[in-house]
Amino acid sequence: xxxxxxxxxxxxxxxxxxxxxxxxxxxxxxxxxxxxxxxxxxxxxxxxxxxxxxxxxxxxxxxxxxxxxxxxxx
Numbered sequence: 001x002x003x004x005x006x007x008x009x010x011x012x013x014x015x016x017x018x019x020x021x022x023x024x025x026x027x028x029x030x031x032x033x034x035x036x037x038x039x040x041x042x043x044x045x046x047x048x049x050x051x052x053x054x055x056x057x058x059x060x061x062x063x064x065x066x067x068x069x070x071x072x073x074x
Contacts, residue, residue: 013071 041052 010071017067 039055041050041054043050
């Protein structure tokens with residue numbers, strides 16, 4: 001029963017975070033950009049373009065890791 005409660009709390013918290021993030025992106029999408037950071041890879045040759053946001057992935061991974069550690073402490 002304890003594991004079920006902790007999973008439920010994690011899902012509810014994750015849902016709340018997603019809703020808040022969605023609302024922020026909806027209203028502040030012109031002002032907030034998380035792409036285009038230094039070291040993001042962008043290659044364009046002719047009609048083909050490739051974009052890999054490596055720095056953005058690292059930053060988001062760190063933020064998610066910190067949030068999970070913060071939320072998992074009792």
